[in-house]
Amino acid sequence: MNTLAQSLEGGNPALNITIFGLFVAGTMVIVFRASRNTKTASDYYAAGRAFTGPQNGIAISGDYLSAASFLGIAGAIAVYGYDGFLYSIGFLVAWLVALLLVAELLRNTGKFTMGDVLAFRMRQRPVRAAAATSTMAVSFFYLLAQMAGAGGLVSLLLGIEGEAGQSIVIAVVGAVMIVYVLVGGMKGTTWVQIIKAGLLIAGTAVMTVWVLGRFGLNLSSLLGAAVDSSAGGDSLLNPGAKYGASETSKLDFLSLGIALVLGTAGLPHVLMRFYTVPTAKDARRSVVWAIALIGLFYLFTLVLGYGAAALVGADTIKNAPGSSNAAAPLLAQELGGPLLLGFIAAVAFATILAVVAGLTITASASFAHDVYANVIKKGKVDSKNDEVRVARITACVIGAVAIVGGILAKDQNVAFLVALAFAVAASANLPTLLYSLFWKRFNTRGALWSMYGGLTLTIVLIVFSPAVSGSESAMVPDADFAWFPLSNPGLVSIPASFFLGWLGTVLSKEHLEDKHREMEVRSLTGAGSEKAVAH
Amino acid sequence: MSTTEPSTHPPGPTSWAEVHSSAEFRELRRRLRVFVFPMTAGFLSWYLLYVLLADYAHGFMSVKVVGNINVGLVLGLLQFVSTFAITGLYVRYADRKLDPLADKIREEVEGEAR
Numbered sequence: 129m130n131t132l133a134q135s136l137e138g139g140n141p142a143l144n145i146t147i148f149g150l151f152v153a154g155t156m157v158i159v160f161r162a163s164r165n166t167k168t169a170s171d172y173y174a175a176g177r178a179f180t181g182p183q184n185g186i187a188i189s190g191d192y193l194s195a196a197s198f199l200g201i202a203g204a205i206a207v208y209g210y211d212g213f214l215y216s217i218g219f220l221v222a223w224l225v226a227l228l229l230v231a232e233l234l235r236n237t238g239k240f241t242m243g244d245v246l247a248f249r250m251r252q253r254p255v256r257a258a259a260a261t262s263t264m265a266v267s268f269f270y271l272l273a274q275m276a277g278a279g280g281l282v283s284l285l286l287g288i289e290g291e292a293g294q295s296i297v298i299a300v301v302g303a304v305m306i307v308y309v310l311v312g313g314m315k316g317t318t319w320v321q322i323i324k325a326g327l328l329i330a331g332t333a334v335m336t337v338w339v340l341g342r343f344g345l346n347l348s349s350l351l352g353a354a355v356d357s358s359a360g361g362d363s364l365l366n367p368g369a370k371y372g373a374s375e376t377s378k379l380d381f382l383s384l385g386i387a388l389v390l391g392t393a394g395l396p397h398v399l400m401r402f403y404t405v406p407t408a409k410d411a412r413r414s415v416v417w418a419i420a421l422i423g424l425f426y427l428f429t430l431v432l433g434y435g436a437a438a439l440v441g442a443d444t445i446k447n448a449p450g451s452s453n454a455a456a457p458l459l460a461q462e463l464g465g466p467l468l469l470g471f472i473a474a475v476a477f478a479t480i481l482a483v484v485a486g487l488t489i490t491a492s493a494s495f496a497h498d499v500y501a502n503v504i505k506k507g508k509v510d511s512k513n514d515e516v517r518v519a520r521i522t523a524c525v526i527g528a529v530a531i532v533g534g535i536l537a538k539d540q541n542v543a544f545l546v547a548l549a550f551a552v553a554a555s556a557n558l559p560t561l562l563y564s565l566f567w568k569r570f571n572t573r574g575a576l577w578s579m580y581g582g583l584t585l586t587i588v589l590i591v592f593s594p595a596v597s598g599s600e601s602a603m604v605p606d607a608d609f610a611w612f613p614l615s616n617p618g619l620v621s622i623p624a625s626f627f628l629g630w631l632g633t634v635l636s637k638e639h640l641e642d643k644h645r646e647m648e649v650r651s652l653t654g655a656g657s658e659k660a661v662a663h
Numbered sequence: 664m665s666t667t668e669p670s671t672h673p674p675g676p677t678s679w680a681e682v683h684s685s686a687e688f689r690e691l692r693r694r695l696r697v698f699v700f701p702m703t704a705g706f707l708s709w710y711l712l713y714v715l716l717a718d719y720a721h722g723f724m725s726v727k728v729v730g731n732i733n734v735g736l737v738l739g740l741l742q743f744v745s746t747f748a749i750t751g752l753y754v755r756y757a758d759r760k761l762d763p764l765a766d767k768i769r770e771e772v773e774g775e776a777r
Binding site: 210211213214217218220221223224225227228229346347348349351352355362365366367368371372378381382385386389409412415416419420423426427642645646648649650652653654655656 | 679680682688691692695699702703710711713715717718719721724729730731732733735742743746747753754762765766768769772
């Protein structure tokens with residue numbers, strides 16, 4: 129069984145690097161071309177609002193289908209079976225929240241960031257500072273997840289076991305990402321995401337058909353083969369393999385499910401993508417395209433996960449470098465040898481690169497636009513170029529943090545890390561966003577209590593959860609300071625954040641109903657919304 | 664490009680409050696909410712039901728339907744189907760019932776400024 133894992137290490141690193149290098153070279157050309165028209169803040173943050181709905185929809189799926197989706201979910205299904213499938217369903221159904229409640233209204237009211245929507249009604253400086261804080265926090269967790277994925281992939285595909293070698297590769301990935309963001313702005317980043325989405329979906333589609341072809345295009349025989357090569361037998365197809373062990377772990381599953389479905393519409397890098405299209409109707413079409421592509425992709429991962437269990441075997445996957453994250457690359461090697469492995473590895477690297485670039489431009493926009501221009505400079509920035517300059521500096525800092533974080537965060541399951549980012553987004557961002565769009569009494573204190581309360585509660589509960597200490601799989605396995613039983617805090621933190629938003633609002637005498645009338649008219653009709661920039 | 668601080672008055676002579684209390688705008692808001700709120704409640708309940716079944720009804724979810732395909736897999740795939748269906752329904756509804764009215768109000772608000 130171990131021969132496969134070893135031959136993987138000895139695979140063909142030169143081929144893998146060459147294919148990845150071609151991707152980087154190709155995207156760099158496009159990014160430099162895109163940079164020619166990037167002049168104003170609207171160009172840099174929102175690509176001049178000139179992308180079409182379908183283009184933006186493909187870019188959204190490129191932004192959203194992270195290494196966690198590809199490597200993490202396929203691995204979770206291969207090793208834990210059915211319980212890994214929940215991630216896919218939660219990640220997909222969540223898009224209905226964005227489609228029905230958030231996307232169009234956000235496009236009509238805001239300009240560049242989530243803070244814009246909140247600042248519409250409330251006192252600018254405190255809510256922008258809060259929105260930037262939670263944006264940074266979500267981006268940080270998400271970045272950590274992507275970089276952890278990069279670390280695992282390096283050891284898997286290049287056979288680099290040494291700390292120094294892995295660190296150098298992560299640093300190279302970070303440096304390429306910084307160039308994308310600095311040079312190309314949102315336009316360049318968007319094109320990178322579009323290309324990556326195309327490659328990822330095409331690559332997984334080929335593998336899916338290939339896997340199904342091996343089993344006579346019969347899903348049932350595929351599942352049967354997965355069961356035969358798994359030690360747990362039939363339990364691979366039934367729920368409960370990972371989360372069914374105790375009452376606590378069942379609650380954990382519920383908590384995870386809620387965080388996944390409510391997190392998406394609060395993810396700042398997803399929200400920001402809605403500003404890159406000219407109208408709310410295009411924002412709607414973007415989401416429709418995104419739902420179609422993301423849904424298709426998750427159906428593919430189901431086949432790939434069980435395919436890896438059937439053709440590679442759960443034990444081989446667990447013992448491979450990179451553990452469960454190795455399932456999809458191992459399956460590619462089993463199917464198409466070194467060439468397909470090289471392609472899939474390059475796609476996985478490209479995935480990490482594109483998602484990290486999207487996160488970085490979002491976090492840097494939030495800092496430059498919300499904190500620098502509106503909190504520090506009180507909205508009196510000398511020129512828009514000044515704001516963009518700050519955004520570029522911030523992008524470099526975030527890139528550096530991502531590189532260091534990636535080196536430190538190896539060996540965590542990336543799907544789990546992303547689930548934590550979703551818990552923060554669902555707790556700190558979504559309640560405030562929904563109240564702000566739909567509740568006329570909502571005010572500044574409610575927004576601050578909900579955002580800071582939700583963020584603090586989520587992080588405190590994570591720190592004192594079994595994910596951080598007190599269990600064998602924890603980040604700090606030697607210490608035990610856990611008192612909160614669940615690994616995912618969403619079950620407690622999301623309702624608490626909704627409650628805090630309500631409580632803070634009714635305890636404050638501030639009334640903003642006039643502003644709410646204006647916001648409601650604008651959000652529903654698009655009157656006075658930001659228009660596309662003609663070049 | 665507008666300024667960072669949103670203007671408190673629309674481009675035309677009517678105020679935001681007047682537009683807000685107009686019959687047309689009230690109808691637009693009613694149409695949006697009458698679709699979006701029940702639909703959200705619906706798909707969230709259906710999703711929660713699925714999660715609870717996967718969590719607490721292992722026996723039921725493990726019942727084989729065809730070959731190796733069990734109830735859990737069928738219900739999971741039905742989540743995909745319902746998501747695609749709701750997306751299609753909303754797009755159709757928005758095209759027919761929301762967009763024409765929203766466009767009309769927006770043109771009235773913005774057009775008066777010219």
